[in-house]
Amino acid sequence: xxxxxxxxxxxxxxDCGAPDYxxxxxxxxxxxxxxxxxxxxAVTENNTGRPVFxxxxxxxxxxxxxxxxDLQAHPIAGVDLNMGCPSPTVYKKQCGGGLxxxxxxxxxxxxxxxEAVPGLFTVKMRIGFQDTENFDAILDLVNKHEVDLxxxxxxTVKEMYRSQVHYDFIKRAAERVNCPLxxxxxxxxxxxxxxxxxxxxxxxxxxxxxxxxNPWIFRQIREDQAGLPVSKITLHQVxxxxxxxxxxxxxxxxxxxxxxxxxxxxxxxxxQGVDPEGKFLYExxxxxxxxxxxxxxxxxxxxDGDALFADEPYSGVIARPNCES
Numbered sequence: 001x002x003x004x005x006x007x008x009x010x011x012x013x014x015d016c017g018a019p020d021y022x023x024x025x026x027x028x029x030x031x032x033x034x035x036x037x038x039x040x041x042a043v044t045e046n047n048t049g050r051p052v053f054x055x056x057x058x059x060x061x062x063x064x065x066x067x068x069x070d071l072q073a074h075p076i077a078g079v080d081l082n083m084g085c086p087s088p089t090v091y092k093k094q095c096g097g098g099l100x101x102x103x104x105x106x107x108x109x110x111x112x113x114x115e116a117v118p119g120l121f122t123v124k125m126r127i128g129f130q131d132t133e134n135f136d137a138i139l140d141l142v143n144k145h146e147v148d149l150x151x152x153x154x155x156t157v158k159e160m161y162r163s164q165v166h167y168d169f170i171k172r173a174a175e176r177v178n179c180p181l182x183x184x185x186x187x188x189x190x191x192x193x194x195x196x197x198x199x200x201x202x203x204x205x206x207x208x209x210x211x212x213x214n215p216w217i218f219r220q221i222r223e224d225q226a227g228l229p230v231s232k233i234t235l236h237q238v239x240x241x242x243x244x245x246x247x248x249x250x251x252x253x254x255x256x257x258x259x260x261x262x263x264x265x266x267x268x269x270x271x272q273g274v275d276p277e278g279k280f281l282y283e284x285x286x287x288x289x290x291x292x293x294x295x296x297x298x299x300x301x302x303x304d305g306d307a308l309f310a311d312e313p314y315s316g317v318i319a320r321p322n323c324e325s
Contacts, residue, residue: 001208002026002085003265007042008248013211014048016241017219020204021051023124026082029058029067043074051077053122057085059094061109065116078120078148081113086126086157097157100129103137110145124151124184124206127169130158135169139176151182151206171200182206189217189311190224213269213313215241233309238270239301243294260293272313274300281317 002025010022024042027035043052054076058064068079083106085096092098099106114121123142128135142150152173154165165185174181180203183196187205196205211217216237220230245266250259264285271281280300287293301307313319 001212004212005042006038006249007045009245010042010046010048010052012241012245012248013215013218014050015244016215017222018048018050019207019211019218021053021077022046022048023053023055023080026055026057026085027067027071029056029063030060031063033058033063033067035067035070040074043076046075053077053080053120055080055082055124057082057090057095059099059105059109061112064109065112068113068116072118076119078122079113079117080122080124081109083123083125084151084153084157086160091129091157097126097129100125100134100138100157103134103141106138107141107144110141110147114145114147120148122149122151123147124153126153126155126157127166127173128156130156132156132169135173136176139173143176143178147177147179149180149182150177151184154183154185167196167200170196170202174201174203180204184208186210187217188313189214190220190230191311193217193221194224209269209319210313212266213272213319214309234305235274235301235307235309236303236305238274238309239297239303242267242270242297242301246290246293256290257288260287260290263293268319272317272319273310276310276314276317278314278317 005022005025025039027039043054046052054071056064056067056079071079082096083099085091087096090096090098094102099109125138150173152170154167154170155161155163170183182204183200183202184206187193187196187207188210193205196202207217214233216231216233223230246263249262267284268281271278271284274280280296283296284293287296
């Protein structure tokens with residue numbers, strides 16, 4: 001997730017129960033680009049104990065292959081191509097989800113990257129741009145170029161995060177592609193992950209925004225898949241997670257209010273499971289200092305309490321998503 005899955009965020013998530021692997025923020029690839037150092041740190045200074053895939057976004061074939069080759073000098077698990085980002089500033093440049101409008105260009109990009117990447121080459125995409133007209137054709141290109149793994153978000157680019165997820169298209173893709181497929185989109189809990197896997201036949205799930213809300217979700221999914229009781233998370237634990245995350249992502253010389261505002265990006269999601277009325281979100285969004293923010297957390301998620309964090313987001317409590325997942 002852009003501006004989220006950096007080195008400190010990955011470390012905090014790993015302490016709660018790491019996923020099988022992480023994917024970096026995307027490296028922006030264009031004629032003047034170089035591998036961004038702050039993104040590369042998530043690979044070169046990875047202390048999570050899990051593999052990290054390097055994600056790229058772009059449309060210039062020469063420079064995409066250049067970046068893919070440059071990444072081979074670092075301890076990446078593989079190279080991931082983003083063909084799903086729904087941000088208008090991205091797709092208007094024919095990058096991310098914008099590529100889905102042009103199967104011929106997708107054919108060229110996948111072919112060039114498959115040749116340039118000797119190890120694992122993975123792709124993340126959505127089911128289409130405006131509609132699903134090119135869906136099957138692009139899945140066939142995934143097969144043609146022997147992509148090693150496909151992550152599929154079950155909405156079109158234009159649907160952003162507003163519509164219901166079209167799990168029937170994920171099921172259709174799982175039946176059509178030769179590689180393992182990960183289902184992505186509204187995987188909100190261990191129970192939802194089980195339903196998605198059973199319905200779609202996918203090999204696994206990719207969790208984005210809901211790992212910000214609930215960093216224990218990967219551990220819970222493993223417990224559920226193993227037939228074990230699923231861990232219940234208390235609001236006390238969530239309070240500690242918020243404070244650990246604040247400490248992890250803090251910049252040494254950043255103004256306090258800038259750091260508080262940065263935390264609100266994460267807390268927009270966390271707040272979906274704190275209270276059904278959204279009172280925590282309302283108060284949190286108005287905090288200006290670290291102390292004000294922590295006081296709000298302590299009031300809604302007391303350290304000495306045993307109230308539980310919601311397994312699923314409370315209905316109607318809106319997170320205002322601002323990251324690609």
